[in-house]
Amino acid sequence: MLNSDQIKALIPHRYPFLLVDRIVELDEGKRAVGIKNVTENEPYGNGGHFPGVLIVEALAQVGGVIMAGGERSKDQIGLLTGIDNCQFGQPVGAGDQLVLTFEVTRHKGQIVKGRGVAKVGDEIVCEAEIMFAFSAIS
Template identity: 35%
Template sequence: MNREEIKGLLPHREPMLLLDDAEVVGDEAVGHVTVTGDEFFVRGHFPGDPVVPGVILCEMLAQNCCVLLGEAMSGEGRVPLYTSLDKVRFRHPVRPGDTVELRCRITREHGAFHFAHGEALVGDMPCCSADMSFALVPAAGVADGGR
């Protein structure tokens, strides 16, 4: 799915909508983000030596995970909220000009809670990995993007 199709799934909007594209391949969501250097999160982190902040890499992973939760979110009018991040590892910096490939899979579900594992890579270089969980909660007007 392209960026406009992702907007139909996620409640995020610019500048916090980070995914450029995503698709479900088997039991994985595979997404991409090309970092241009114009993003708000690299302009000040760090001037002269820009690096994508780790928390933004985690957000990229979370948004990619939500591609796998799309049916549960739209069918029930729910939005995903992070409930945990665990075993987060940063292995290599992501810089302007890099295209990040995100690979995420749901590892288990329990009621409204969904548990996932994700990895971010640039080429063959692992950059970030994390175990995450999300709760699907009633949208309460959030999912319509303020429309």
């Protein structure tokens, strides 16, 4: 399990755009499960719901944690390059806990593609195919 400080050591996101509170499962390079607790104190999402685009970003951050380890972590960063087949279910609001699962489906050279699924309880609230390209940090 990784807490927020450990997550921040792996990906560059910081408040208010670090959207993963903890990682509860991690199989480096393959699969991870993260948690996002949605509260009334979120700095975005007027109208009482957590925006779908941020759910997709949270899934991408879980994917970034998967790929952040190993030899790549010191000199490269994963950049979100594509989102395909994205679908949303019920709205997400304060008090909900998002369970964010990301599984790598293809890894070829600098390109990584995976499937992300966000759930609240047993209900799927978002699923998408997400692609990253790795680039050197200057």
